[in-house]
Amino acid sequence: MAWIYLVIAGLLEVCWAFAMKQSDGFTRPLPTAVMVVTMLGSFGLLSVSMRSLPLGTAYMIWTGIGALGAFVLGIAVLGEAMGPLRLAAAALILCGLVLMKLATPG
Template sequence: MPSFLSQVSPWWLLAVAGVLEVVWSLSMKASDGFSRPWATGVTLVAAWASFWLLGLALKQLPVGTAYAVWTGIGAVGAALLGIVLFSEPATLARLGCIGLIVAGILGLKLLH
């Protein structure tokens, strides 16, 4: 591990890992079943980096908390960007559920 990463808060590592999860999920969609090489490459690199940073964060955070926050960031980001980029439905119920995920992420962070 690069020495500067040992100085970074595990919560920041986890946040970046979550953002990279959004990147790989959206690039996976853009890969059209892995038939577009550039999008496939982005998917693989972002997924690897996301897992790597999650693994570093897990050195200091409980697995249940870290995994829930990581997947929560990915789910919220993918859902919101799906609405913006792919014209997926933005119903009140869907937005409310996304809000509940955000509340869960914040709760886990505050209770840690």
């Protein structure tokens, strides 16, 4: 269950990052509220997953899901650039996440 909580926490991190962008510097109430709620959920589920997963693994997977998800969402929804070096960097992050998962028991 810890891995499921961790993946959900990572997906919620993507949500709060996107909501933060949409909040326009916390000047728009609805995106700001969405950001706060999803941030609390993300931190809460990360904390629960850390009961049985190592700190380094949990934090790396959480931030990696958030980083990759925000990267993909930025390209797909916000029209951000998708250059070869940015794609290579994202691929390296993904490789690191896979290796960390494979190296962690449980």
